[in-house]
Amino acid sequence: MLRQLKEEINTIFERDPTARSYLEVLLCYPGLHAVFCHRIAHRLYRRKLFFLARLISQVSRFFTGIEIHPGAVIGKRFFIDHGSGIVIGETTEIGDDVTLYQGATLGGTGKDKGKRHPTIGNNVTIGSGAKILGPITIGHNAKIGAGAVVVRCIPPNSTAVGVPAHVVKKEGKDVNYVDLNHTDIPDPFEDEIRALEKRVRELEQRVG
Helix, strand or coil: CCHHHHHHHHHHHHCCCCCCCCHHHHHCCCHHHHHHHHHHHHHHHHHCCHHHHHHHHHHHHHHCCCCCCCCCCCCCCCCCECCCCCCCCCCCCCCCCCCCCCCCCCCCCCCCCCCCCCCCCCCCCCCCCCEEEEECCECCCCCEECCCCCCCCCCCCEEECCCEEEEECCCEEEECCCCHHHHHHHHHHHHHHHHHHHHHHHHHHHCC
16 A cells, blocks of 8 residues: 555656655645545445445545545556546546546446446546546547546547547547647637637628
C-alpha cells in the first residue's frame, strides 16, 4: 500500500507542473486522498465488508468532494486533477495511467443491470465535466473532451468531443478537428456560440 502511494505521488509530480514538494502533495491534493481512501475501501469491499467500505468512501467524499464507489476497480498511477464533483460508479473499471479532470462522471444510464458503468482503458485522459455513461468501453490512449457526453464505445487512440460525443481524431488522423492536448480540446459549446454570433452579424447586415 505504501509503495502504491509513493507511485501515485510520483505520478502527480509527472503530470501536475504546480506540484512543488512531497509534503504539499501529501497534505493538499484531494485527488490523492480520494484514491488512497478508495484503495482501502475497495479491499474491504472485496472482503464483503460492504458497510465499512461505503462508510470510508462517504467520509472521503465529504472531505474531498470526490465520490468513488468502493466496488470500482482502479488501476495503477490513477491521477485526479482538482477532482471536485467527480463521480465513479460501482462497476466502473479503470486501467493504468488514467487522468481524470474535475466534474467528470463515470456513471450508469439507469437502464442496465449487472455491469452498469464504463470500462476505461490504459492511458486515457478524460476532460473536465465529461460524462461517460453505461457499460461502454473507452479504448487505450483515448482522449475525451471537456463537457463531452459519451454513450457509445470509443475506439483506442481516438479523441471524442461533443454532445453526444463523436470521434474527431482516430489513429493519429484528424476526422473533423485538429490535434489536441487537454488544453486544446475543441469546445462544442464555443463552436455553437461562434456560429450564432456569425448568424447574428449576417442578420444585422441584412437589416441594416
